[in-house]
Amino acid sequence: MKKPLNKQELIAAVASHADLPKAKTGEVIDAVFEVIQKALVDNQEVRLVGFGSFATATRKATKGRNPRTGEEIQIPASTSVRFKAGKGLKDAVA
Numbered sequence: 001m002k003k004p005l006n007k008q009e010l011i012a013a014v015a016s017h018a019d020l021p022k023a024k025t026g027e028v029i030d031a032v033f034e035v036i037q038k039a040l041v042d043n044q045e046v047r048l049v050g051f052g053s054f055a056t057a058t059r060k061a062t063k064g065r066n067p068r069t070g071e072e073i074q075i076p077a078s079t080s081v082r083f084k085a086g087k088g089l090k091d092a093v094a
Contacts, residue, residue: 054083055084
């Protein structure tokens with residue numbers, strides 16, 4: 001397995017692919033991430049046809065057990081980000 005692609009390597013790859021300066025490409029990628037983040041904060045789904053969808057999921061509060069002591073604990077409600085790959089991405093990876 002290859003090493004993960006970090007943000008700077010992503011910017012360099014996109015800049016090369018789109019024949020744009022790295023600085024401008026970095027600004028565009030930052031803007032895309034900010035817009036996706038703002039939409040998710042506003043509880044709005046982001047759908048990129050052929051790539052995938054970003055959405056928030058809310059998990060309600062539950063009771064659990066501490067595996068070490070057996071003591072019952074309260075697990076608070078939480079919100080997380082979910083990504084569901086689209087058909088185009090699934091087909092490309094398969």
